[in-house]
Amino acid sequence: MNAAIELRGVEKSFGNIAIIRDINLSVAQGERHALIGPNGAGKSTTFNLISGYMAPTSGSVLLHGEVISGLPPYQINRRGLSRSFQVTNVFANMSVWENLRCAVLWSSGQRYAFWKNIDNLPEVRDRTAQILADINLTARRDVPAGLLTYAEQRALEIGITVAGRADVILLDEPTAGMSHAETERAVALIRRLTEGRTLLIVEHDMSVVFGLADRISVLVYGQIIASGTPEEIRGNPRVREAYLGEEAA
Amino acid sequence: MLELIVISTLNGVLFGMLLFLMASGLTVIFSMLGVLNFAHASFYMLGAFFGFQISRWLGFWPALVIAPLLAGAIGAGVERYGLRRVHKNGHVAELLFTFGLAFVIEDVVQIIWGKSPVDFRIPPLLDFPAFTIFSTNYPAYKMFMLLVSIAIFVGLLIVVKKTRIGLIVQAALTHPHMVGHLGHNVGRVFMLVFGVGTALAAVAGVIAGPALVTQSNMAGLLGPILFVVVVVGGLGSLPGAFVASLLIGLLQTFAVSMNGSLAGAFGPLSPAYASTWLADIWGVTIAQIAPIMPYLLLVLILAFRPMGLLGTRDT
């Protein structure tokens, strides 16, 4: 099976402090893979390394077999990888509609076009409308993103991430700060939107992880101590000790 | 030749130290408050003019103390009542506020003291040649300027490295948000830093005033060079500002004393090109280019090392 994402011997140090030590990870195409671990383990750093926000100190990151470590984020994005952010990172002064439209532009081939009226592009319009309906924000279409509620912003965040039709999606704690009901809705949304795509998700909510993931990797102090199916992880004594605790789900 | 080199080095280091007096305050203000004080050179100018006026009433030595305190007090007030209010509107608004402030300060200085240079004299106590190098008399006042700059520099170093407030400033240089979380009265620290930073610029103004020309366009002439210093050194880096100040100080001083030109080196162009722009470039001396050398350095640094010589922080 082809690996969508592969990390080979990836290390990252800031000055003398090693945050990520020798990670080897493989996420198969179409797989839903969860990355869990205690705070400070380096999960967001791992995401930053994969998505190009930082370059690894050593080792390499591969996307569909092609080395992407060291490339700038926009080039990685154009090769089909998209990520969301833990702290909501939208275009605050633009409306929900315009936020989603920006996410659609590149993949519909518009590039830096300055000779076309953006309102006259049917493909852009249709795709934006589709995403808007998918994330259930049609009623809030014209509201500036900065004025949305927290849960709405998280939904928009996910919408922007998947709008570009990337086939590898990275979600960084998408349900952080949500109530139980909101989390359930978010999970349903994520499941729907990532149908047929590869998903790598960082989460703290174990019910989300065990309900959504095909495989789970556990990151502790910058190293992956276990990787396997949910049952394997649940039963793994090292994982219990480091993270889940004895009364795990 | 050797004489020229020695004198130019002395003058260059002197100019560099003056630049650093200003650039250090600017860098610390930028690192802590996140705002690049566009009006920093204006406080330099205020220092010079306050120094001039007070030295007329009370003499140079009281002016050396009072003028920076006055300018620093104004700076603290600017932070407390102006900058703090604009802070919530973002960095662009803060920069624009200081830009407007620079504009207004220049106008006020022009109104009160006029557009022509004022006669800020070297105090008689220092008005003698300190020593003679080869055949040139090096003025004692310039040695005084150098000594004061070095003394202040050393003093700053001690304060920053050895005192508690210095420790806070060091911490805030790289992690301004944490300083607040640690329980320090951030507002007061900011006011202090802004006041001291502008007072430093004013000290530079007081001591430079008698040696250079004290005129209402001082800020406009020195301001851009100051910003080149901090960008070349690396925004937010004190050691970078030090290196860049000396570099630009020496560069400009040496350039001004050199009369070489392409025409001088390679002979004149053929008369066919006499009145074209090529002739302008061919015939221009290094001394004539001296004022724009800092900006050439800026463009070079930006092309090849955009984060500056020693810069670490991105804006």
Place this chain on the structure above:
Amino acid sequence: MSEIASTAAPPLPATTEKLRFYGTWVIAAIALLLLPQIFGSGSSLTTFSLIGISIIFSLSYNILLGQTGMLSFGHAVYYGLGGFLAVHAINIIGANKLPLPLPIIPLIGGLSGLTFAALLGWVSTQRSGTAFAMISLGVAELIASSALILRSFFGGEAGVSANRTKLLKLFGWNFGPQIQIYYLVAAWTLIAVIAMYALTRTPLGRMCNAVRDNPERVQFVGYNPHIVRYLAFCFSGFFAGIAGSLAAINFEIANSAYLGAEQSGTVLFATYIGGIGFFIGPIVGAIFVTLLSLGLSDLTQVWQLYFGLIFIAVVLFAPGGITGLLMMHRPLLKAGTLPKVLPSYLVALVPTLAMIAGLILAIETIVHYTVNPGDDPHIKAFGVNFDAASPYIWATSVILLIGGFLVARRTWTWVGHAWDSASSAARETGIAA
């Protein structure tokens, strides 16, 4: 259009909306045509020409500041270079009797602005925010200082002049009289405004806004923010060059002042005071600042000081500029709750005006004593005669200033309360306020 799009997407403009949109432009064109009929004097026509030039310049500046979030302190470089190249072009065309009429010249100015922006822009736009502002300042100083070195191109202190009437006539016009210059400027202003507005409706225009709001996120939707900024920079330089060349045509001269810090400062003032958040903001600002600078310089010696103070006041109290302030009232207008705040405005106006009057009095008196101490103390400022030596005047100015300030503070809190109640009332009717 798919079914989803027809329900979820914003509705396509109806015919009436389209008519209204195009109608606005037509009305603007007609208004520009008819303006000289109402205000026909030479000085009015010159004022209109200057306003038109300032509108193009300010809008070009806002492509950088308001739309892409780039604060430049050196935008006059492209304005000035457009002006210089226009003058040289006029001279070359005139000397060689080439068949090119004057209205082509602004295009040449625009292309030179574009060329220099393209050359300098890649390095300039590598950083954003404060670093970009400093870089723009440094580059501007570099070019402005070079103007005095490259004398054959820039003409030294005197600048370069041209005779605009020597070119090929267009419909019998040689563009000597001011009315013909007015129409030239008005036509180019309309073209430039339409073009710059159209730019905001393109994919590039939208991504400029995205880069302004969140350059980090822009990368993660596939765009390189450096390229977006660079393209915005180039467009901005193009239109600035058009403005500069029109100015050169109007004054028949281009000199190093066109490139200088003061010119860069003026366009920054105009754009910001007008309001950077709306397309028409810089237009409003250009009109306001041009009229103010022309008018104020007749009324007082120190009009530049007032300018600076107005700018600082806008930065401190009204960062959205004039249009921002006006647009703030739109939700209230829609909800019909505007009458709630109007009375409090009137009340707050009185002490505020008193405070301003006191400030002006103080400034003018101080100016008299520092600038013209030997002159007759009976001075005239803002059309009002008063005796600067009289202690009554000093007392009045202090009372007005301090008293006005204290009372104004109170009344403005009332305005705040009135706003709160008006906004809540508006929100209850469903309008976001």
